[in-house]
Amino acid sequence: MTKKNDLRCPKGFRGLALAVLAVAIAAFFGSVSDGAFAQGAGGTAAPPSTVQTAAQPAADAAAGPSRMTRTFEVRDAFERTLAAATDFPSLARQTLIQRSPDGTLGWLWTTGLVLLIGIAAGTAALRLTERWGQHRFLHLYSPDPSDRATKIAFLFTRALVMGVAALAFMAVATVVVLAGVSGHDPSRASAFIGLESLFVVLLLRLVFLNVFAPGASAYRLLRLDDGDAHGLYRSLIAVAGVAYAFFGLCRWMALMGLDPNAHKLALIGTTAFSCLALSAVVIVYRKPITRLVSGPDADAAGREAWRRSLTLLWLPVTVVYFLGAFLVTSVRVLLEKPAALGLVGAPVFCLLVFAVLYGLMVLAIDRWLLPRLDSEAAREKAEQDLLRAAASEGEPAEPAAVEAQAHAETLEAEAARKPYRALLDHGAAIIALVAAVAYLLTAWGVPLVGDASIATNLFEIGVIVFIGHMAYRATALTIDSQIKKEVSSPDKATDDNEIGGAGESRLATLLPIFRNFLLISIVVIAGMIALSQIGVNIAPLFAGAGVVGLAVGFGAQTLIRDIFSGAFFLVDDAFRKGEYIDIGDVKGTVEKISIRSMQLRHHNGPLNTVPFGEIKFVKNYSRDWAVMKLAFRVTYDTDVEKMRKLIKKFGQGLLEHPEYGPKFLQPVKSQGVTALEDSAMIVRVKFMTRPGDQFELRKVVYAGIRDLCEREGIHFAHREVTVRVSQDPNDQREFSEAEKKAIGGAVLPTLEDGQAPGTAAAADGR
Numbered sequence: 001m002t003k004k005n006d007l008r009c010p011k012g013f014r015g016l017a018l019a020v021l022a023v024a025i026a027a028f029f030g031s032v033s034d035g036a037f038a039q040g041a042g043g044t045a046a047p048p049s050t051v052q053t054a055a056q057p058a059a060d061a062a063a064g065p066s067r068m069t070r071t072f073e074v075r076d077a078f079e080r081t082l083a084a085a086t087d088f089p090s091l092a093r094q095t096l097i098q099r100s101p102d103g104t105l106g107w108l109w110t111t112g113l114v115l116l117i118g119i120a121a122g123t124a125a126l127r128l129t130e131r132w133g134q135h136r137f138l139h140l141y142s143p144d145p146s147d148r149a150t151k152i153a154f155l156f157t158r159a160l161v162m163g164v165a166a167l168a169f170m171a172v173a174t175v176v177v178l179a180g181v182s183g184h185d186p187s188r189a190s191a192f193i194g195l196e197s198l199f200v201v202l203l204l205r206l207v208f209l210n211v212f213a214p215g216a217s218a219y220r221l222l223r224l225d226d227g228d229a230h231g232l233y234r235s236l237i238a239v240a241g242v243a244y245a246f247f248g249l250c251r252w253m254a255l256m257g258l259d260p261n262a263h264k265l266a267l268i269g270t271t272a273f274s275c276l277a278l279s280a281v282v283i284v285y286r287k288p289i290t291r292l293v294s295g296p297d298a299d300a301a302g303r304e305a306w307r308r309s310l311t312l313l314w315l316p317v318t319v320v321y322f323l324g325a326f327l328v329t330s331v332r333v334l335l336e337k338p339a340a341l342g343l344v345g346a347p348v349f350c351l352l353v354f355a356v357l358y359g360l361m362v363l364a365i366d367r368w369l370l371p372r373l374d375s376e377a378a379r380e381k382a383e384q385d386l387l388r389a390a391a392s393e394g395e396p397a398e399p400a401a402v403e404a405q406a407h408a409e410t411l412e413a414e415a416a417r418k419p420y421r422a423l424l425d426h427g428a429a430i431i432a433l434v435a436a437v438a439y440l441l442t443a444w445g446v447p448l449v450g451d452a453s454i455a456t457n458l459f460e461i462g463v464i465v466f467i468g469h470m471a472y473r474a475t476a477l478t479i480d481s482q483i484k485k486e487v488s489s490p491d492k493a494t495d496d497n498e499i500g501g502a503g504e505s506r507l508a509t510l511l512p513i514f515r516n517f518l519l520i521s522i523v524v525i526a527g528m529i530a531l532s533q534i535g536v537n538i539a540p541l542f543a544g545a546g547v548v549g550l551a552v553g554f555g556a557q558t559l560i561r562d563i564f565s566g567a568f569f570l571v572d573d574a575f576r577k578g579e580y581i582d583i584g585d586v587k588g589t590v591e592k593i594s595i596r597s598m599q600l601r602h603h604n605g606p607l608n609t610v611p612f613g614e615i616k617f618v619k620n621y622s623r624d625w626a627v628m629k630l631a632f633r634v635t636y637d638t639d640v641e642k643m644r645k646l647i648k649k650f651g652q653g654l655l656e657h658p659e660y661g662p663k664f665l666q667p668v669k670s671q672g673v674t675a676l677e678d679s680a681m682i683v684r685v686k687f688m689t690r691p692g693d694q695f696e697l698r699k700v701v702y703a704g705i706r707d708l709c710e711r712e713g714i715h716f717a718h719r720e721v722t723v724r725v726s727q728d729p730n731d732q733r734e735f736s737e738a739e740k741k742a743i744g745g746a747v748l749p750t751l752e753d754g755q756a757p758g759t760a761a762a763a764d765g766r
Contacts, residue, residue: 088259095257123169163203166202174195201240221359295307328343357432358428365428372414623691654697679718
């Protein structure tokens, strides 16, 4: 008895361990209910009562003792586990001897030797298969990939080769084990447990090697340098190897029928090692992991608040999670509850699930859904198409020019596809994240199926929100890109475009209204479906919307009139965005069109908002063509025919001008003498242009005719007024100041009203 007691753990140490475990469980995990994990194991929790009864306070008062009772159960189970550890060597030896066919432990050494031989043979098959795959498939990829699709394809191809090699390892090792220990079931089971553990490590090696790509920096997708990639890969694979070796040992102990308490202690120890090792890895490599978490704009001051918060909190949250996972796993193991394992490695496997799924979807996007058009293959195909087109037309093609044109075309096409690819990438990231979270919840024991599961309802709502979100983004992106194409950009902005000017297309005018209507419809439909999934009865909402519609129809007749008037104006194509219109009291350029009104910017600056129902007519200055008429005052001795020919020749010369010629729809030509005044003849010229160009060309015509008249000796007439005073010819007296003022007052109305009719007509644009 003395020796037996001496082999036990010291009482002080055991008491301290029990106290620490009890305090931790009571403080943090005393409220872990059996119902939650029972659901994870397939059980169903009883629904809460919806009626507050008189016995409810008593039930609430009993909750505290139940938690304390569970804490004492954990403490007692832990004490029994520690006590059983002292007797484990003798009990294990006795149990293993009972499994022996000859009453000795020699079968263990034989099994271990056969297992080592099988591992050696499997490793040889693994290396040969990997070399074959590398020479057969991997050498086909460029050593310097230019796009992510090539990188992802290489990594998945290498993963496939490594997966085939791992299967070859398992097949060869299995044959060796079956040949060596085929007659003894415990030996066969022990060898297969070792092979399975090693096979899992090989699969993890496959994933880690292609995620971190330590030996292939050109294909690495993560923003890691070579040192960090090698360090993370080696650390994680070492932790995985040791952890799965221990877990395999625990499985072997359970299969051999060893003491359950010793099995529990081994599981707790393995869990503790895994948590400590993973915590050490994330702490040692916190800087490169922080760069990965912060994203590509890690140095940008304006990155999203959620990313900044994640950058600051990921490390403490991860360490606390591993501590919590260890405590919860230990409690579940001690109490022999379901869903005991899987919490420790769940975050790591969650990240791996996300990386693999996201990589597969990105590969599908870049290879099949929206292939990149700026790759080498795409440019070569574009060059070949251009060469064939030039050959069919019989024109010689310069290789450099063809290459430059093909490069420009591929870049332009890729720029048009880039927003859609970003949208698909965004959707792929969301899908991969949802799958990773689903795996994490499954590892935590949260049920994901069943009508009573909250996670199921959340998943259905998430699917609806995701579809609505993607439809919203796709619709906005498509319509915005089309609006951008339709919006006209003037070749040259001038200060003279007071009236007229080309407006935007009809599609550019209607698309913003259609865009807003469509986006609102998507949001409303998605919201209604989501509410129905939550359990909200949406029928009263539709009925209420109908009542509100009737109330609006009867009580807001002006609003209805504005909406319908605007709809008919737009259907009639009376005006478009960017056009200059006159609606009677207000004129200006159409800047914005809403469902009930539009905004007109006057050429002097004021912005007028006009309801559609107030518009009686629309005079559009920006449609089809515009005529500009200019009047000139010349003296009576001017040769009118000569001036007509000179103006005609001048107009033909402007048509040949490289900058101004294309803007004329009809050349400058003379309309002859349109009016006679006391001191001048009014000669008028006119020309036709596109709306908005007439003001720029007016300056050119004025300056050209002035130079033409000066060169040809044609004089412009100045305004003159002749005053005749009836008096005696022999009277030579001087007029007094009063008489001069009287004469000037008589002349002034004549000067004010003496504007030439032709000039007034030109000013009015007639």
